[in-house]
Structure formats: C-alpha cells, structure tokens
Amino acid sequence: MSKALAFINDKRVRDWFYQAAVLIGLVGLLVYFIRNASENMVKAGIASGFDFLWRTSGIDVPFVLTSYTQSDNILALFWAGVANTLFVTAVSLVLATLLGFAIGIARLSSIWLVSALAGAYVEFVRNIPLLFFVLFWYFGVIAALPSPRDSISVFGVAFINNRGLTIPLPDAPANFHWAFGAILVAFVAQWLFARWAKRRKEATGQDAPLLVVSLILLVLVPVLALSWASLATRWDIPVLRGFNYRGGFVVIPEFVALLAALVTYTAGFIAEIVRGGIQSVPHGQIEASAALGLRPAQTLRLVTIPQALRVMTPPMTNQYLNVLKNSSFGAAIAYPDVVSLFMGSALNNTGQAIEIIAMTLAVYLVIGLAVSAFMNWYNAKIALVTR
Amino acid sequence: MSATATSQSWRERLFGTPVTTVVTLILALIIAWVAIPIIRWALIDATWRGTTREDCAPGGACWVFIRARFGQFMYGLYPQGERWRADLAGILFALGGAALVFAPQRHKLKLALAALVVLPPLGVWLLAGGFGLRPVETREWGGLMLTVFISIYASLIAIPLGILLALGRQSQLRVIRLVSVLFIEFWRGVPIIAVIFLASLLLPLIMPSGIGVDRLARAVIGLGFCIAAYMAEAVRGGLQALPSGQREAATALGLTYWKATWFIILPQALRISLPAITNEFIALVKNTTLVLVVSILDLLGIAQASLADPNWVGMSMEAYVFSGGIYWLICFALSRWSKSLETKRAR
Numbered sequence: 054m055s056k057a058l059a060f061i062n063d064k065r066v067r068d069w070f071y072q073a074a075v076l077i078g079l080v081g082l083l084v085y086f087i088r089n090a091s092e093n094m095v096k097a098g099i100a101s102g103f104d105f106l107w108r109t110s111g112i113d114v115p116f117v118l119t120s121y122t123q124s125d126n127i128l129a130l131f132w133a134g135v136a137n138t139l140f141v142t143a144v145s146l147v148l149a150t151l152l153g154f155a156i157g158i159a160r161l162s163s164i165w166l167v168s169a170l171a172g173a174y175v176e177f178v179r180n181i182p183l184l185f186f187v188l189f190w191y192f193g194v195i196a197a198l199p200s201p202r203d204s205i206s207v208f209g210v211a212f213i214n215n216r217g218l219t220i221p222l223p224d225a226p227a228n229f230h231w232a233f234g235a236i237l238v239a240f241v242a243q244w245l246f247a248r249w250a251k252r253r254k255e256a257t258g259q260d261a262p263l264l265v266v267s268l269i270l271l272v273l274v275p276v277l278a279l280s281w282a283s284l285a286t287r288w289d290i291p292v293l294r295g296f297n298y299r300g301g302f303v304v305i306p307e308f309v310a311l312l313a314a315l316v317t318y319t320a321g322f323i324a325e326i327v328r329g330g331i332q333s334v335p336h337g338q339i340e341a342s343a344a345l346g347l348r349p350a351q352t353l354r355l356v357t358i359p360q361a362l363r364v365m366t367p368p369m370t371n372q373y374l375n376v377l378k379n380s381s382f383g384a385a386i387a388y389p390d391v392v393s394l395f396m397g398s399a400l401n402n403t404g405q406a407i408e409i410i411a412m413t414l415a416v417y418l419v420i421g422l423a424v425s426a427f428m429n430w431y432n433a434k435i436a437l438v439t440r
Numbered sequence: 441m442s443a444t445a446t447s448q449s450w451r452e453r454l455f456g457t458p459v460t461t462v463v464t465l466i467l468a469l470i471i472a473w474v475a476i477p478i479i480r481w482a483l484i485d486a487t488w489r490g491t492t493r494e495d496c497a498p499g500g501a502c503w504v505f506i507r508a509r510f511g512q513f514m515y516g517l518y519p520q521g522e523r524w525r526a527d528l529a530g531i532l533f534a535l536g537g538a539a540l541v542f543a544p545q546r547h548k549l550k551l552a553l554a555a556l557v558v559l560p561p562l563g564v565w566l567l568a569g570g571f572g573l574r575p576v577e578t579r580e581w582g583g584l585m586l587t588v589f590i591s592i593y594a595s596l597i598a599i600p601l602g603i604l605l606a607l608g609r610q611s612q613l614r615v616i617r618l619v620s621v622l623f624i625e626f627w628r629g630v631p632i633i634a635v636i637f638l639a640s641l642l643l644p645l646i647m648p649s650g651i652g653v654d655r656l657a658r659a660v661i662g663l664g665f666c667i668a669a670y671m672a673e674a675v676r677g678g679l680q681a682l683p684s685g686q687r688e689a690a691t692a693l694g695l696t697y698w699k700a701t702w703f704i705i706l707p708q709a710l711r712i713s714l715p716a717i718t719n720e721f722i723a724l725v726k727n728t729t730l731v732l733v734v735s736i737l738d739l740l741g742i743a744q745a746s747l748a749d750p751n752w753v754g755m756s757m758e759a760y761v762f763s764g765g766i767y768w769l770i771c772f773a774l775s776r777w778s779k780s781l782e783t784k785r786a787r
Binding site: 068071072075076079086087089090092093094096163164165166167170176177179180181182183184185188189192193196197374378379380381382384385392396400406407410413414417418421422 | 453454459460463464467468471612613614615616619626629630631632633634637638641642644645646647648649722725726727728729730732733740744747756757760763764767768771772775
C-alpha cells in the first residue's frame with residue numbers, strides 16, 4: 054500500500070504521467086480533426102495530394118516578376134506570388150528603415166518643433182490600423198489621381214495616374230548588367246579596404262583615408278556607372294496612346310498603395326526603436342568620449358551607434374518580420390502576393406484548402422526562421438564582448 | 441532631456457538659437473501650407489446639416505454623409521428596433537470593466553471570475569437573440585459594435601490561453617515546454633490575414649459533419665489563437681521579471697505548482713506585464729479590421745462598403761476620416777493608459 058502511494062507521489066512518475074496525458078490528448082484531438090476533415094472532403098468530392106500543382110493555372114496575374122504566364126502550372130503561380138511578396142517586402146524594408154531612422158533622429162532633435170512633429174507622426178501612425186492605411190492609399194489617394202489623359206508627368210518620362218505609375222524601361226538591359234557588376238565590385242572593394250584599414254589601425258595606430266575611399270566606392274562609382282548605363286541605353290519611354298500609356302513598365306496601383314501604407318506605418322514603429330536605442334546609451338559614455346578628445350562625429354560613429362545598435366537589433370528584427378507578414382495585407386486590395394494569388398485565386402480554382410494553406414504558411418515560417426537565424430548570428434557578432 | 445525642455449520658456453524652445461529660429465519658421469510655413477486647406481475642408485467649408493448629397497457645399501467635407509449613415513457605422517445592418525440590445529451589452533461590459541478597475545483589492549479576484557462567467561454568455565445572448573429575444577444573425581452585425589465585440593471575445597480566448605502558454609514555456613516538463621514553444625512560434629510566424637482565411641476555411645472542415653461554425657465565430661477563434669501567442673510573449677516578460685526565489689519559497693512552504701502559480705506567481709507577473717498585455721490588446725483592436733477579407737463588416741469594413749452607395753458618390757475622405765478617427769481615439773486612449781501603468785510601476 055505504502056509502496057503504491059510512494060509510486061504515485063514520486064515526482065518523476067507524476068511528470069511522466071502529465072506529459073503523456075497532454076501528448077495523448079493533443080494527438081487524439083489531431084486524429085479526430087484529420088478524420089473529420091477527410092470525411093468531409095470525401096463528401097464534398099475534394100481531391101487531396103499535391104498533384105494539382107502541375108495543372109495549368111489559367112489565372113491572369115497583372116504584376117509578374119518571374120516568367121509566369123497564364124499557361125504555366127500552379128506551382129509557377131505560387132512562385133510568382135512568393136516573388137511579389139518578397140519584392141514588396143524588400144522595397145518597403147529599405148524605405149521604412151530610411152524614413153524611420155530620419156523620424157527617430159528627428160524626435161531627439163534639440164529643435165522643439167522638429168521633435169514635436171516627429172512625435173505627432175509616430176502617435177498618429179501607431180494608433181491606426183494598417184489596413185486603414187492600405188485602403189486609404191488605394192481607394193482614397195490613388196483612385197483620386199487624374200486619369201491617364203491628365204497624368205502627372207515627372208520630367209516627361211514617368212507618369213503618375215490612377216492606373217499606377219508608368220516608368221521608362223531600358224530597351225536592352227546589357228549595359229545595366231555591367232553597371233550593377235561594377236557597383237558590386239566597388240562594394241566588395243570598400244568592405245575589403247575597411248577591413249584592411251581597421252587592421253592597420255589596430256596594428257600601427259595609423260588612420261587610412263577611409264571616408265574618402267568609401268565615398269568614392271559607395272557613392273561615386275554607383276552614380277557614374279548608372280549614369281553611363283542610362284545614357285548609353287535606348288529607353289522605352291511611355292507614350293500616351295488613346296486612353297492609356299504604351300511602352301515602359303507599369304507599376305500597378307496596388308503595389309504603390311501597399312508600399313506607401315507599409316512604409317508610412319512601419320516607419321512609425323522603427324522611429325520609436327531608433328529613439329529608444331539612442332537614448333539607451335548612457336550620457337556618461339558621450340561625456341567620456343569627449344573627455345578622451347573624440348570629435349562629435351567620431352563619438353557618434355564609434356561610441357553611440359555601436360551601443361545603440363546592440364539595443365535596436367532584436368526589436369528591429371521583429372519589425373522586419375512584421376513587414377514580411379504585413380505584406381499580406383495586399384490581399385485586401387488584390388495585390389498579387391502569395392496570399393491573394395495562392396490562398397485566394399488558386400484555392401478558389403482547385404478547392405484544395407489544406408495543401409494550399411500549408412504551403413502558404415510554410416513560406417512565411419521558412420523566411421521567418423531564416424531571418425531569425427541570421428539576426429541571431431548578427432546579434433551575437435555585435436554583442437558586448439566581456440573579457 | 442525632458443527636464444530641460446519643461447524648464448525652457450516657449451520663446452527659447454522655438455527661437456533659442458539662429459538655427460532653431462530658421463528651422464522653426466520654415467516648418468511653421470510648411471505646417472500652415474498643409475494644415476490650412478485641411479482645416480478649411482474639414483471645418484470651415486464643411487456642411488454639417490442636411491439629409492442628402494445635394495445639401496453639401498462643394499469643396500468642403502460633407503459630414504451629412506456621416507450623419508445619415510451614423511447608425512450603420514455604429515451597428516452595421518443590425519435591425520433598427522433591436523439596437524438597444526447592443527447598447528445594453530456595451531454598458532454591461534463597460535460596468536464590468538469599471539468594477540474590475542475600481543473594486544477594492546480583496547474582491548477583485550472574485551469579481552473578475554464572476555464577470556468572466558456571467559458577462560460573455562450574456563453578451564452573446566443579447567446580441568444574437570433567442571430565448572425570448574428576436575434572433576439576429578451575425579451576418580447583420582457590423583460597425584463599431586462588431587469591432588468591440590471581436591476585440592473583447594478574441595481576447596477572452598487569447599488572454600487565458602496566452603497565460604497558459606507562457607506558463608507552459610517556462611515549465612520544467614519537456615513535452616509541455618516543446619508544445620508551447622511550437623504553438624507560440626507557429627502563430628507568431630504567420631500573417632494574421634492568412635490565419636483568418638485559414639480559420640474560415642479549415643474550421644468547418646475539421647468539425648464533424650453537421651456541426652457548422654458561425655462565420656463570425658471562425659474569425660474570432662482565428663484571431664484569438666493568433667493573439668494568444670503574442671499575449672504569451674507579453675506574459676512571459678512578467679514571469680521572467682519575477683525572482684526565482686518567489687516560486688522556490690512558495691514550494692518550500694508546501695504549495696503545489698498550481699497553488700503557487702495562482703496565489704504567488706500570476707498576481708505579481710500579470711501586474712508587471714499589464715502594459716505589455718494592453719499593447720497586445722491595442723494590436724488586436726487594430727487587427728480586427730482584417731475580418732474584412734472574409735466579408736465581415738466591422739467599422740472599417742462598413743466605411744469601405746459605404747463608398748459603394750450610389751447616392752453618396754465621392755465620400756471616401758469623409759468615411760476614412762471618421763472611421764480612422766474612431767480607431768485612433770480608441771488606440772490612443774489605450775496606449776496612454778498602458779503608458780501610465782508603466783510609469784506608475786517605475787515609480
């Protein structure tokens with residue numbers, strides 16, 4: 054009797070029992086759901102399996118970055134959606150980071166009106182749903198733009214109207230391939246030079262002209278390369294024919310609206326992260342570096358920013374992942390991202406809900422895990438080294 | 441920084457140095473250039489009284505539109521004669537919330553549990569009808585009422601589930617920890633819009649045939665699960681902030697896991713994480729707008745749908761300003777409250 058009691062009261066036995074109970078309960082629930090689902094699917098005559106991916110899609114996509122056409126299979130449609138998701142995410146990330154940094158620094162400005170305006174922007178943007186901004190930009194702003202006939206002309210080469218943004222496209226992109234190659238080489242060269250300069254400074258204490266070299270490699274080379282490429286290329290400039298523009302490349306209004314919404318919304322959150330990061334650096338650090346004779350610019354670059362970055366990295370990662378997830382808001386205005394193309398159109402055509410939902414969610418989970426892994430690596434790299 | 445700002449006079453703040461003066465003047469000009477047309481449109485040139493579109497002066501805002509459709513913005517297509525039920529439910533919930541905030545500390549727990557048991561079914565009964573009240577299908581619900589309804593009921597799922605998940609993540613038991621982490625990371629990793637699609641497609645599929653799940657209930661469950669994962673992370677912050685001595689001391693006194701959690705850990709951890717929980721609630725209020733994608737018309741959805749009315753063409757700005765303003769007021773008030781909680785703790 055007492056042996057049995059001791060057995061029941063043994064912590065290890067109890068732990069095993071609880072865990073087994075939870076596991077059995079969850080597995081049972083899962084089996085129950087799967088059985089219901091397969092029964093319901095048989096009743097509704099829905100096929101299962103991934104064979105549908107090789108069927109011809111027949112879905113017309115207004116904005117494609119891959120080589121997808123209507124006659125391709127559904128798998129190609131999936132990749133076209135993924136490409137659109139990644140594209141709008143990448144562009145928004147860059148613009149939102151720039152705008153967010155500008156506003157975050159403006160909030161710390163010693164000029165009262167500047168910081169007050171930045172603060173008002175942040176309070177305005179953060180307390181309104183993102184979907185509101187998406188709809189507002191799409192139905193409120195872009196729909197109110199003039200028709201193609203009365204487009205707003207940007208130097209006579211690009212045109213803004215309610216059908217989107219029409220921009221010129223190079224006839225032959227070969228020159229641009231050379232230009233981008235040159236820019237890539239310059240960037241690698243800058244990285245190598247900076248590394249060499251840092252090593253030499255640590256070894257000998259001598260300063261290298263890093264700023265001048267960086268400006269040449271990071272600014273001058275790209276500007277020169279791109280100007281050469283655009284001057285040496287014949288451009289397909291959009292021309293008004295009838296009711297719309299012909300030629301050039303049309304950035305659809307859905308993209309413009311989604312981009313504008315994502316950038317303005319996310320910038321408010323990034324601004325707060327930047328402000329918090331910079332404010333987290335104790336004032337004594339700045340005073341100490343001034344006492345050591347560092348110039349204000351050096352203090353900012355060598356003392357404030359490295360420490361602020363350490364605080365900013367984790368919340369920034371979250372924001373970047375939020376932008377990826379929030380790009381799905383485009384589904385509300387039919388921007389052809391993976392959710393609206395695959396979970397919307399393809400699902401309507403095939404009815405294979407489970408497979409399609411699983412693939413769509415997998416896109417976000419895989420990218421999310423990859424970004425988290427990269428940011429963890431980066432975070433470890435810039436983390437405080439305690440000796 | 442703020443200490444010096446308050447001690448400065450306005451003159452110094454705006455025109456302290458030459459640079460400040462120049463920047464202030466330029467910005468003031470830009471503000472005037474942007475704000476004056478907006479103020480003229482929204483207030484001075486606006487039309488406030490009337491019944492139809494023809495009553496509105498051109499060039500100004502037509503607030504007549506909002507007046508004419510005010511009922512829809514608030515209740516959606518809820519039957520006119522039954523709207524008192526939505527009001528009553530709202531008042532009951534507000535009273536319940538106020539009682540929780542202002543009740544003396546020792547009655548709070550009992551009160552909270554009582555409110556949790558009584559209010560949610562009562563609210564559903566009032567809104568949906570049946571048992572003596574005229575039934576109103578969820579298809580007819582809408583507007584601000586629906587925004588509030590979804591926020592409250594989704595958080596009724598999200599907060600308890602989130603607390604359990606946060607405890608599970610801290611648990612010594614490996615299986616429970618793993619299950620909690622997988623659940624949290626899965627729901628945090630996927631877009632909420634996809635979750636709402638998923639809930640509306642999958643929930644009917646996994647239920648035994650013959651049992652339908654209401655369209656609105658699907659959206660609430662989907663949102664609730666998703667927000668639960670975020671709530672769990674908010675609660676985890678509070679749990680991690682507690683010194684481990686608290687649990688050890690409770691265990692040494694002979695309290696079981698659940699007793700220690702209930703009486704020692706959660707009261708302290710939840711108080712710490714209340715600002716974070718409020719922030720997640722704000723995110724939830726903003727995310728309720730996503731039910732639009734499964735054609736449930738909350739406040740933003742009603743505003744969007746009202747643009748299609750042929751009698752009121754071209755009223756998009758009025759509809760957006762009005763609905764956006766309400767969202768802003770709700771979220772701003774909540775965020776101020778959460779901030780005041782934080783400063784109260786810090787002191």
